Amino acid sequence: MPETFTTSSGAAANASLPPTRAVKLRINGVEKQLQLAPWTTLLDALREYLDLTGTKKGCDHGQCGACTVLVDGKRINSCLTLAVMKEGADITTIEGLGTEDNLSPLQQAFVDHDAFQCGYCTPGQICSAQGLLNEGKAKTAAEIRELMSGNLCRCGAYSNILSAVQEVLDNQKA
Ligand code: FES
């Protein structure tokens, strides 16, 4: 028997069945149909409903960048975004950037430059760096540092992350 409670207006409300709605998301080129509570973040939709656990939950408050994904090519914090807001958008996660046998240039550069230690921040760093490259604003090491400053690395791998991103940027320019 579902549990009910009474609202201030005296009406009975169902407490065990929150309202959900159908949400269509295009993730890594594949359309997914989900039934979600409207307050589900994009981060939770990816991790809890689609098993795309490459995207990490760090702070869940927009402060660390671990949850960065690309939406229509632009980097966003998926913990600050409701899944319903991204209906019909093209979402790319770390799983969609490359594969184990065919790493993206940034993924390869992170490996080559040893740009991680525990790896927890790495998917967010790489998605953010991809967004940075898409924006085309960073030209120097100082600009890369500034424009990647929303992505924290508790292991302090910053100088190697910078080298990796700089290499891909330089290769793009060449
Ligand atoms: S988990 Fe989203 S910014 Fe930290």
Ligand code: FES
């Ligand atoms: S590699 Fe550990 S937090 Fe960045």
